Amino acid sequence: MNHEIDSDFAPAPAARDLIAGLDKGLQVIEAFDQERSRLTISEVASRTGLTRAAARRYLITLVHLGYARQQDKVFSLTPKVLRLGQSYLHSARLPRIVQPLLYRLAYSLGEAASVGVLEDDDLVCVAAVSAGRVVSATLQPGTRVPAFCTANGRVMLASLPEHQLDAMLGRLKVEALTEYTIVNKDRLLLEIARARAQGYAVVNQELELGLRTIAVPLRNFRGDIVAAMNVSVHESRIPVEDIVERCLPALLKVQTELAALL
Template structure:
């Protein structure tokens, strides 16, 4: 383990381990395991059954977990945690109208993502009003290296930080077309930096092509990325670049202008 890794793993004196364990329990539930038994939660978190039981019953008492016989699942109250974050974003008030307009103009799903460590997180989206439109749930987390939004944000990091992330990341094959080659990823990120947008085809989902443009804050740091998600059968790469890229770029430009002006409402 490197000295940097050891420093990052070293917990402060006032670290509350019980809070960490409670959050681990909440994080153990996912789409593949929406309901789990006590034993399953214990296995997923690495706790013994007695500890897992205490945390589950505490979370149930607080309303974050529900219980049906031996099965536990997340309760709707968990959404309050995510809503608190979303409502506190500096651009939350004005992002949605821009996404709605861009989706209406382009006929495609348009979304906003922010960075959380080595993942890209969708925080807002406008789903195209047509059949078979590509959908993306708010809160979905995907690897920076595999997504158009992630690459659009990551490409503007210093080269040494990009290298460190690539070297430390465990390859995740989301599809058989996911690029996990370190050298190819470095070249791809260089292209993104030069072109100002990232284009990903079927690396996250088969049949889906996406394009993303970053936007920056007052300090010229990447604040997030705007993406359009399209079906490969409906939109060609040429159409994506000629017709939809300008729409996405316009949203990113408006977000950037508003952030730099310190505005909290794009229409104010």
Template sequence: MPLPLTPAAPTAEKPELPAPPATPASSLDVYTGDPNFMTSLARGLIVIQAFSQATPQMTISQLSVKTGLSRAAVRRCLYTLTKLGFAGAEDGSRYSLRPRLLTLSQTYTTSNSLSSAAQPILERMSATLRESFSVATLDGDDIVYIARTAGTRVMAVDLHIGSRLPAYCTSMGRVLLAYLPPDELETYLARAVLTPHTTRTITSVEKLRLALRNVRRNGYALVDQELEVGLRSLAVPVYGPSGRVAATVNLSGNAPRMPVYDMQTRFLPYLRNAALELGAFLR
């Protein structure tokens, strides 16, 4: 007589381990196997970009943690950057970037026709209106400043050419997002993390869609204290020769001192004229 079958003991499911946090170094994985990709150069650029206003000096260990690169890779990058004069360590352990690195950004601003053309236009408006004006382009999920004049200090963070800010909660970012081709906009909205910077920040994808539709309808973006309390900004598109928006011109000011009505009636015409001038230069 066959023995009765006993049910097998349930196998305990192994808990899924959390995925390791993404690091700048992990972004290089997609290039594995590409014979034309210079991994050593990419690692050096990752090390350079790890330095910031919050972390201007770091040890090899700190850079390794922040970048996701091994200590040996970080050490080789810093050795090369130090030999070339782009980095150094005063005490032998805490590294920082050196002024020679500015030559790289200067090369961009002098060789980029839009940046070169924008700067005198912004300076002329700033001299007339005593306000802060900027020109930016879209880079990934951020805007990047390529020209700027500061009539007054309007933000807690000191902005300059090369500064980056999130696109979704800035007037320049809203303009650049609003005029993206539909498929590119949908790709952005699918991956965007809408972090609240103030109680006014739009953190809903649907509300952001509505805001972008309003930008296209009005031809400008006005963002009221979504990035920083007390900061109000206005931006308009700059059209390239293909008819696609190539950049954006912006005015930023202190909210109590600069009412919305004044921005729309007094300052908007100046921004639109500057955008037309820049657009004509690009053609």
């Protein structure tokens, strides 16, 4: 399996090999999010660091290409942007391999299941099956959530070399998303160490009230951790003290099967 190059060890490309326009165009697309789905030229310039004139040209180009629309002085993205994400889901090996076994896992337990990968300080969902249980809007491909307060995220953080984990926690702005969110970094380190030692992580309502998750790492045939897989339940269905007994055996079974395929 071909893995992405670790940016901490890969040499930085020469400036002459980079296309600055593509970089800035993607920054303009990323300026739109759930909180700010409609932006003016000035707002895009502020969020990307571009000049107002440059932001205007990029937005006009995106409108021309069909990736954005304009209404008066306000811009928003169009569904055509989803093609970018679909290109990954259709071409990447990981989602295609895990989806069938994820489907079996979810329906065997009657609960939602998902697979995620670490990107910067976030956990990005790359595959998900609801099994008829709509537990959270975050459990669908393409969603991005903070890694520090999710079970998949903690499993992935536990796999990082110590210097990378220290750097991540050093720059992390820990925010309490619920009353259960662990915001003390020393305690967070203990939870990550616990996940590393026991081989799984349990997170109780730290991302969303009512959402409980248990996750295990997914390793390839060489033993490298390439993703994390979880089962998500609503707190009204499974007490937190029962989630390991109820869900971990099924997770470990699929984990073992996937190790031979990744």
